Amino acid sequence: MGKRAALVARREAMGFTQESLAHRLGVEVSTVNRWETGKITPRPQRRQQIAAALDVSLTELDSLLTPPTPVPSSEQPHLTPLNPLRRAHEWLVADSPVAEQRRAGRRFGGSLADSLEARVVELRHLDDVVESVDLLPAIRHELAGAESLVREGLYADLVGRRLFTAAAELAQLAGWVASDAGLHDEAQRFYLDGASAAAEVGNDPLAAQLFSSLSYQLANEGDPRDALLLARTAATGAADASPVVRALLWERVAWAGAKAADRETTLRALDAVDDAYERRSAEIEEPEWVYWLNRAEIDVMAGRCLIHLGAPERAAPLLSAAIATYPREHAREVALYLSWLAESYARTGALDAAQATLDSAHNYATRMPSARTTERLRTVEALTR
Numbered sequence: 001m002g003k004r005a006a007l008v009a010r011r012e013a014m015g016f017t018q019e020s021l022a023h024r025l026g027v028e029v030s031t032v033n034r035w036e037t038g039k040i041t042p043r044p045q046r047r048q049q050i051a052a053a054l055d056v057s058l059t060e061l062d063s064l065l066t067p068p069t070p071v072p073s074s075e076q077p078h079l080t081p082l083n084p085l086r087r088a089h090e091w092l093v094a095d096s097p098v099a100e101q102r103r104a105g106r107r108f109g110g111s112l113a114d115s116l117e118a119r120v121v122e123l124r125h126l127d128d129v130v131e132s133v134d135l136l137p138a139i140r141h142e143l144a145g146a147e148s149l150v151r152e153g154l155y156a157d158l159v160g161r162r163l164f165t166a167a168a169e170l171a172q173l174a175g176w177v178a179s180d181a182g183l184h185d186e187a188q189r190f191y192l193d194g195a196s197a198a199a200e201v202g203n204d205p206l207a208a209q210l211f212s213s214l215s216y217q218l219a220n221e222g223d224p225r226d227a228l229l230l231a232r233t234a235a236t237g238a239a240d241a242s243p244v245v246r247a248l249l250w251e252r253v254a255w256a257g258a259k260a261a262d263r264e265t266t267l268r269a270l271d272a273v274d275d276a277y278e279r280r281s282a283e284i285e286e287p288e289w290v291y292w293l294n295r296a297e298i299d300v301m302a303g304r305c306l307i308h309l310g311a312p313e314r315a316a317p318l319l320s321a322a323i324a325t326y327p328r329e330h331a332r333e334v335a336l337y338l339s340w341l342a343e344s345y346a347r348t349g350a351l352d353a354a355q356a357t358l359d360s361a362h363n364y365a366t367r368m369p370s371a372r373t374t375e376r377l378r379t380v381e382a383l384t385r
Helices: 005-013 018-025 029-037 044-054 058-064 083-093 097-104 110-126 132-152 157-180 184-200 204-221 224-237 243-259 263-278 295-308 312-324 331-347 351-367 371-384
Strands: none
Touching (some): 157 184, 157 204, 204 224, 204 243
16 A cells, blocks of 8 residues: 555645554554555544544545555556565565664553554464465564563553464464465464464464364374364364355365365264354454455365365366466466366366476466475376376
């Protein structure tokens, strides 16, 4: 998101500096700065206060928070795919909200939790477009600060719950990115530390997400039977989770079952995924960390499982339709999903289609390299020879 010049202009027109507006709203100066630079967006409960201070309506405030429409990339050569990478590096070298508030010597409050939560969300979305080896240092940096804070900081119970939750979400993200980079031992440590943080504040769905993320790694890199046990444990431990979270947890059971060649468990789990996902509702709040799970992602997982169960002919239509809807800027995932489509073709004897699809996968993989993608493509290439 770009700089919110209109918001800056309105603040200055009302006679506020960043410091005086922050004092008026009871937030840190760094928070106002991040609003104006587009790094974070004010929470809904904060917007009423901002609108009152700036003497605008909520609708007008929404306009102030909307950056100008960017010039097309053809007219702005400097807007390259490297921008997300530069943004990740900025995360690494910039002071975190934890560091800023430590220097201020204050008891930590809600504004720090706001900033940390916003950083977690942005880092999570950067994972869609930034290579793991480049993003991981930024996440490690942020996680180290968050872990230090929850160990040593002073905060009220409600703020503490938010901080522990943010630390656990950072740990899950760190584990996922480390695993994608091929750093499986480090990923496991991240997952287990995060599960402990989530359990500390009774966040069972998040603890289950961390354990199921580890089960996914074990299914791919370890003993699938252990992975299946861990995935089932995670799903059982979060029986009251929201529908999309439940769908995600059952996906992990399905994948572990497929890798363990347990056909019955896999098919039952895939049915449970569909049942859970169909129960989603606008009235049921979902955690932000399941933002990416949609029908296409579910179909991709079903297709992958069907390949492992020996039904590649059923997998190909699911994979093909899902890939057609996938954002092309998410090059790593497109490459991975194309590799599965190529495998489905290869296993049905359609070798020309498999090779053409594999070539396309290689093209996307060069845009966003990943240890996971490299290994997948190597595996599928062996089927086309």
